[in-house]
Amino acid sequence: MDIIIAGLEGLNLWWWLGLAAVLLIAELLTGTTYILWPAAAAFVTALISSFTGWPVELAVFAILGVGFLIAGDRWLKPRLKSGADSGLNSRATYLVGESVTVVGGFSEGRGRVRHGDTEWSAKTEDGSDLAEGAKAIVAALDGTRLVLKAV
Missing domain, CATH: 2.40.50.140 (Nucleic acid-binding proteins)
Known part of the structure; x- marks a missing residue:
């Protein structure tokens, strides 16, 4: 248990930015937009990581990840699909x-x-x-x- 808590206490700005980068690369490989939202949540969590401890960081990441996923799937993804009529390549x-x-x-x-x-x-x-x-x-x-x- 001490190893887990020691690992969680090691979460910092660079760890969250690294997670965001890995998730963005995974999103580029899949192209589904579902991995984009946890990546955005990791980036926002990185911005606040200097001011809070690991319990708040994990809570912020979880709340933002789910919130961004729901909002993106409900409002942004339909707009991205409707962009097919934008005239691009036509x-x-x-x-x-x-x-x-x-x-x-x-x-x-x-x-x-x-x-x-x-x-x-x-x-x-x-x-x-x-x-x-x-x-x-x-x-x-x-x-x-x-x-x-x-x-």
Whole structure:
């Protein structure tokens, strides 16, 4: 029993930071976000370890670990998953509102436009035809096709 208490009395800032680092590495390897919360709790516990003793440190770590886990799983994880619609790795979503130039005449409301150095398949909102060289604004996306609004 004395060995356990002696070990607990050895808890300090560096021990808690080391635990936080090990947990963060484990989180990187798993990618589940469940190990992230105890790592955050270990980091916060490291910040207060200079002011308290080991019983308070363990209590703070346990309370924060469970609290961060519940809060993160309930509020942060759904927001991280909804970030899939953020437009990351999808250049076309950033084109909404941008001006494009028609490179080939439209037929039946469909044609090709140029934005920068890239050509895109496009269609008009109202099905009208645009002449070559005309300017238009990207109003929306329909799959990989730009939906245009005439200027």
